[in-house]
Amino acid sequence: MNAHRITVEHTLYTLALLVALLTRLLNLGSTPLSDSEAGQALQAWQVAVGQPADVGPQSAYVVLTGGLFMLLGSSEALARLWPALAGALLVLTPFLFRRLLGNKAALLLAFGLALDPWLVAMSRVADGPMMALGFGLFGLGLAFVWLPSLAGIFIGLALLCGLPAVPGLLGLTLAWLAGRLLARGRPLFPGNGTQASDAEPNDRQFAWKTVLLSVGFTLLLVGTMFGRLPNGLNGWIESLPIYLVGWTRFSGLPALRLMVAIPSYQPLGLLFGLAAVAGAWLPSEREIGSRIAVLRWISLWWIIALVLAAFYPSRQPGDLVWTVIPLWCLAAVWLSNFTHLNREACLVSLGQAALIFTLLVVTWLNLAAGGFILPGLQANLVRLATLAGLLSLAGLTTLLVALGWSWDSARRGLVWGLTASLGLYVLANTWTIPRINADQWRPARQELWSTLPIPGDADLFVSTLGDLAEWSTGRRDGIDIVVAVDSPSLHWVLRDFPRVRYVEEGEINSITGGLASGELPSILVTRLSGQAPQLSAAYRGQDFSWWSLPDLNSALPPDYLHWIVFRDTPVTSEQIVLWARSDLFLGDSLVSPEGTE
Template sequence: MKFENKPIFHKLVLSGAFITAIVLRLLRLGAMPLTDMEASIALQALAVGQKTETIFGGHMTYVGLTGIDFFLLHTGNFLARFWPALFGALIVFVPFLFRNYIGNLPANILSFILALSPEMVGLSRMIGSPMIAFVLLLLTLGLINQKKPILSGVSFALALMGGSGFWTGIVLVGLSLLTAKAVLQIPFEGFFGEFFKHKDDRLKFLIAFGLTIVLVATGFSLATEGLSGVFSGAVDFVRGFGMPYIEPFVLKPLALAAYSLPAVIFGLWGGIQGLIKRSKPDIFLLITALAGFIYLLLYPNASPTDIIWVSLPLWTLSARVIAAVWRWPEENQFVMIITSVMVVIVFAFTLLAMRSLVSPTINQEARLTTFIALAGGFVLMIALVLLVTYGWSEDVALPGLLMGLSVVVLLGMLSLTVRTTSISLERTHELWHPQESSLSTQWLKVSLDRVLEWNKRTTMPIEIAVADFDTPGMRWVLRDYENVVFVPYVPPSSQPGILISDILTQPEISNSYRGQDLVWSQTPNWQGMTPFQYLSWLMTRDTPETTREIIFWVRTDLMPDEQFAQ
């Protein structure tokens, strides 16, 4: 018996994939400030933890669970993003639950791909993304496939409260199943009918579903009014049909190329191969990917975050085609390894040439030379594969090519994942929510803490006023400070110790204050970018941006020099 056919092997692989997924999703999770979109949802959870009134949205799974965390523990960026990251890591179990359809080896490969892929990691580290609903809905279907009524009931309840992404999934899965039934004559009624035909299983499912709804939506009874937000995701989904399309329109397909290009290439290869062989699982996956892509383009409120509905079936097709094609040759293993190494070297050379090609400082003559070198790299790789094919055999060339490409894809995915998330120290602009700005909160907090430290012996509390700058991000940053007020303007009779205002606003009381301008946010100018700038962004993640500044005002009597003079 081969080791890959032993159950212990698959469990070890799954454990390794889960550990990898957890590490990539939790590492430096709280390093980046919350965006306004993230902060608006985190503030709902904070209201649950503090037992204060708020208006609940469609992310009740997140709000309920995070609210409990905020009630028990100290609030922070890491804790605010913890549950999306944890649920995102659970996606590695989805292939395992469907291994009877996609195969054991493809399931193992797919689990590691989902642990590493940039879109899966990036969206798991973000509040408000469709990842919670996406993963939990797939886990529900997988647990139904494995006939686990209690776990599937819990998962289905959490998915329902996971946001509008749940209803996106219901629509796409339903359309895919109906299309597969019409085209392939695949009856899907038995999939659910077999599960629900036993009364005990139905009862277990419903009890688990109901208890989860009540417990999580109320934050374990911290906010009973949270039950009103259980079906808010459906309202948001329907309302999305009346929303304007994201501009420029190219951002959504560009996101697919930016984060899931290997899935597109290998997935289409697997889909075409499945059509030729009339493989029903492959054709169903291709139908699902096509449905997701049509939704991405046509649904007005679809954002680049929704590429996961396209990339998952494509990654599954990729795993199946790699498992089917790659075989370790019985002879000439050394030649295969050399072929793989050469493929990696050629791709590294090609990548360097592409980065040079998009450099804004390169002149026309150097760009032409670089383009020729780039074309030469592709020709060299094709010549290498043909040489090995006809010099030795196709049984050596194809595995060598696939092994080399696999190493390139693996390293590329890991590099892109680290670079496009807060795992790296580099701040980049990503496509997930094009209208969102990245916030710079560090210097504001440093300035606040310094002033409060200078005046820690003062008996009177220092009031912090925020004038005409009431944003979720600002409220989240100031959540732990006392005596904070948000006002549309500051009247002349008011004398707050600290005043925060937009740089375009000049308060009437500014004569008795000292001010310092601070960068608050940077917004990428996607609409003003040229095709060459988009190509450059794919390689360097550099974009033209608009900066928004604030002024940090301090009343003069609170400054150290004034206190010393007195």
């Protein structure tokens, strides 16, 4: 009876799950879909409405999101729902591995994954990386606790994510091989506070056949949408060849930008993760305890995942999610050793932690104010000098506590102070993500995880088009439109207009020039740079900012210290023009492009 009662640990995991759902679902549909997101969402929409769909390598996203569109209709929020749910599911994975990591470390890891800015951001993107990560690791966790049927289902869903799952699967495989090589025939995770049979199931005892059957049925049923989409697996089969071709093509995303993203968004995980790596490979480090084999393998996984993300030429921001998990695992195990409380030493450590927290807050305020006091290089020099001075003062405080009380008290106070201050920074970064959407997307705010380019005026464009259609036909989707812009995000916002026609950008002159005035399309959409001069005779035009990109001449923002506080950089925008035929407006007569009424 007592084995199934709700404990404090269960309550805390539930709280972590609720936090994960809040940060991932709040204002989920407020930001327009970028071109990369819209390309995936359009495939799902085509599946939902029964149009011929060329399903790409991300079958899981297309099929599952297409099912949502069938039931509830299409929207930006529903296009991002499955990645958000998979990201929240990731928070429960530490609970399944708590025997391997330790109860305290697993609980710390759950909250770290719930609040990590990069994971939250990627969970709010209509794409497959977070689905591959969340479903895959949850499936491995189910296998670890001996639930082979469920494990096979989630592993199958992860594999169906296609291209985003390849680097994760490759990294885990290489890490497992490296761990086996270093173990030299011994169990990969010996000891760790459990029986060897509990920590690492025996290959002969575990129901691998059940897992493989579940994986196969999941691939077949979900990949073909239970028979409704026979070609659903065609694109998925090409995932590995596409990944290999990516080693010969550059995506345009510098590797340095991804590497800088780690300390910019996960300073807490990076600092204590590196401490755990050092402790894992230095046997004298007593904080690691009996979990040295686990940490050594996780450190190998992190290094391999980092190398794959950095050196893959076709890298994308989503590739970095595979490095976040092992980094947080390392940090959580290391931090779990500083949760033991001693009443007398605790007061000293709390006082030291409060002082360090105050010093780091003052450091942050100086970073924020430096750009307003002095310009350019002088401001950066002042910031760096202030930072060095305050950090030196924090180090001196730790040394004095160690000399006056004990090294354990000083180290505990240092860790608590750094955890509180860096944790507040991580929390602020995380909360900013849904708040950006609530305040409408600001083009000047440049995050390193952004799936650029993002259409800035999409909502205004659709609203204007709907008003013109309602004025002309009585229906907000009843007007005829000719679009001479090739953009997935534009195709997405026009998906509910049945009378839309897409042409090549160079064909707009021939379409309008050869028609009589009464046969001209009611609406034309062109690029601002590609507009035809004669259109002004028969049409009225309004430009809309559509593609907004950071104006970066290097891998990083021009003033990194300023960016780390305010996240703003110069931005360049490209506009499209909505041309409305003149007779749609009250009191205007129609003039053809040649000037004949």
